[in-house]
Amino acid sequence: MSRIGKKPVAVPAGVTAKVEGQKVSVKGAKGELSFVVHDDVQVEMNDNQIKVDPRFETKRARALWGTARAQINNLVVGVTSGFEKKLEITGVGYKAAVAGKNLQLSLGYSHDISYPIPAGIAIATPKPTEITITGIDKKQVGQVAAEIRDYRGPEPYKGKGVRYAGEFIFRKEGKKK
Template identity: 50%
Template structure:
């Protein structure tokens, strides 16, 4: 039995969930999310909790049990609290700023790197070097943060680049020099 899949999902008071077969829609104070879940599992609402159960004991149903529970739990969490990823920019002259809705970064290239946020994503810049990506869909927040990091990933010699907050970068020694 899936340890993650059998845990019930509590529904906060301001969140409403509607289930139509495999289609799940969650509405809360931050917005609305909907998703069609794969076959092999079903969702049952009992009062203020959701239960994800398997239809049968096939290998595919067992594999998708925990996945579907986590997807629905992230939807409930997103519409009630939201998600955010923090990024740090390190390097001389590396900085970020907001221009309208888009994120404009100077990362040592000959041109500025501009990111336009997808629907439902907001950027916040703190101290020109800390970027916060926030939204209600965990998957989109993570993908946008990963694409910002990919614009200039941290390099191992000086540690310059864009990294997640708290990320440890393994440093290399560099050239030893002639003797």
Template identity: 50%
Template structure:
């Protein structure tokens, strides 16, 4: 039994969910999101509680059950509270700059790396080494944050690179002298 799939989703104040066929639309104070789920799943709305049901106990239906419920829950949290990821650049000369809708990173290469901020996300650079990505779509926020981190992942010897604020980088000892 999927324990996550069985949990009901409680809707906060100001969030509306509507189901048409096999698509769910979630509207809230921060915006609206839409998701097309598998036609075998049933999404039921009872007042301010949303539940997901599956037709059988096959492995594919069990996996779809939990995934569908988790995605709808992430949509509800996104339109009511939003998601935020914070990154920090560590290294001499490493800095970020926001030019319009483009994030320009100087990360130790011979050229600056330019990343286009996707539609639906907001990017802030409060200090030249801090980057804050926020939006209502959890998947989009996480993917763009991972793309920024992939420009220069943190390395274990000096700790230089781009990392999440709450990320722990295990440091290694370098060569030891005799």
């Protein structure tokens, strides 16, 4: 039994949720999101709560049960408060700046990297070595953060590169004479 799946998703005041078959739509102050639940999972709404149950007693249905509930909860949290990821840049001369609809990254390459900011995502650079990514879709915020980090991930010897805020980088010892 899924511990997460057993809990109903509470729909707070100011948020409207609709369940039409397998499609769950949530609309709030920050925007509107929708999610199509897998056919092995049953979704029903009553008394400002969305309840998720497996349709069959198969391993796949039980696996998708908790996942579907978590996805629906992410929709509700996204339209009420949104999601945020922070990245830190470490290295001499490494910096980031927002220029129009692009994020300009200087990461030690012979050229600067221009990352186009996708729709639904806001990127801010409070300091040249910090990037803050915000949006209502948790999946999209995480994907954008991963793509930016992928341009130059943190290396284990000096720790230079782009890392998530608070991420621990296992450091290696260099060569010895």
